[in-house]
Amino acid sequence: MSQLLVTSYGDPRESLSLQPSTNPPLGTDDILVEMEAAPVNPSDFLLVRGGYGVHPQLPSPVGGEGVGRVIDAGGAAGTPLVGRRVVILPTYEQGTWADTVTTSLRNVLPVREDGDPLQLAMLPINPATAYLLLQKFTKLAPGDWVALNAANSAVGLCVIALARLQGLKTLNIVRREAAAQAVRDAGGDRVIVAGDDLPAQIAGALDGAELALALDATTGPIVADLAAALRFRGVLVTYAFVTETTPSVRAQDLIFNEVTHTGFWLRNWLSHAPRTEIEQTYHTLNDLVATGQLAVPVDATYRLDDYHEAVEHALTPQRTGKVLFTFT
Template sequence: MRQLQLIAHGEPSEVIELNTVSEPALGQEDVLISMEAAPMNPSDFLFVRGMYGIRPAFPSSVGAEGVGRVAKIGSKVDVALRGKRVLILPTYEQGTWADEVVAPVRNLVPMSDETDPLQLSMIGINPATAYLLLNRYVSLMPGDWIGQTAANAAMGQYIIALAKLAGVKTLNVVRREEAAEQVRRWGGDRVVLQGDNLHKDVEEALDGKKLSLVLDAVGGPPVGELAKSLKPGGSIVVYALQSGQFPAISPGDLIYRGLSLHGFWLINWIRNAPRTEIEEIYQKLGDLVADGSLSAAVEHVYPLAQFKEAFRQSLKSNRSGKILFQFGATDQTDRG
């Protein structure tokens, strides 16, 4: 079996190798999965660079999420799972950038055989994070407003889609006009360009409304400007720090207006949530993908052998969609 292996921390194209490894013996509760698709995420590259919340031993398999079909099962695994499509939970206990993956059955959730595997492969991290961000911190009602930074990222697209399904309005901050157009096409209700007058522009866009929730992936000043438009008692949730800067939020806003600041990491939820809750949420997201309510733009898919080109594309800041590995693919494919 072929898998990408991380041999040290550093730049992805320099520290990841494509190696052929022998198929490991299955434990009693393990499953061998023949992979169909696996995306690349910013968190994967943080992991590769040694900047993530998990530090591997080398060599390490790599890639957090993906889907495939069960090819072999351990002696204590339900035989009904054989041949089924499964989602691999993004626990980093196994690497998905491989044509075959061995995983414990506890890290798998069955998925529909009929749904596009490319779209299903992407629900492990971003849609699950978006769903939990919208449901855990504030009791949002139809007509409420939320704000988000980095709204043109795949996470932003999922947040907009899930908010729209709940009747919640989105105020979206981006850095470029072409990104603003993209967010409008996705259904973002208001889009504001990040600049020197961000608070004023946000207030004008909201036209007297107040935000109930702010979701931040950037850190630094923008989230603090959004926080000024929160209702008293509103929440800010930080789920990534693209700038590397702590969110610049006024202590006075936290104290006098009763705002709350939270950090969210999906792996903590996977570790601590009841298994029934995990299955229920992922199957709900799978159903939304199946009926077309939930999707992310895909720019290119690559076979595993073209991993260096795939990394180059994925690390570009001005992509039009996600980059994925598609297993069994022999040629670069444009899905734009």
């Protein structure tokens, strides 16, 4: 058995180490999960670099989410899960880039047996983030417009799929034409390759309509352009960032149009939402994944021994899908 550890904060190419793992004694609320698959996410790399919202004491296991099968339980409460397939939630109390993972019962949820394990492994973070972005911040009605940048990302593609199921329209912003075609193929209603005059591009794409919701994954000047296109009391949510640029909204939009700019981090929702809400959210998403209505493209899978190649592949800017670890 082996696991990947973060040994120092820095470049993911240099800060990870594959080490033998031993399973600690299980507490009464613990279970042991034999992993099937675990994605490599940008948030994992941000954690490795020391820029994420959690800073574990090093060396530390790494990997935010994954899917596997429960093979042992430390107490009676976990016994019914033995033999069941579960997803590990991104509480960051354990790492998922490992052959086996010891975790608390509260950090897992059982999932359907008929789902693709690669898609199930990616269920806890990106589909859940997309679903909650569309549900939690403003009341949306069929026909409303939702804008998103980084629309070709995993979260972006999930937003597009979920928006279509709700009858919403999406205005999708990307940085290159190849990404634009991928978003069109995924069902995006309007797609913009961001140019020098983004406000004019947004206005042209909306053709007189206004945004109900804008979703920002990059920060920077684009935040002001998205906010300016919102309707009265529209909402802009920043849920990820790729630079340290401070996002800003113009005072005119804040005051005269009463727009709201807020943030979202899935881990906060997992920490504060009622357990029934968490279970219902993932039950809904699990059904959509199992029936093929929600899927994230996969670029490649790797074994843990090949983690150097996996990391390099995941850091490639022109990737067209996710990179995952798979396990025996």
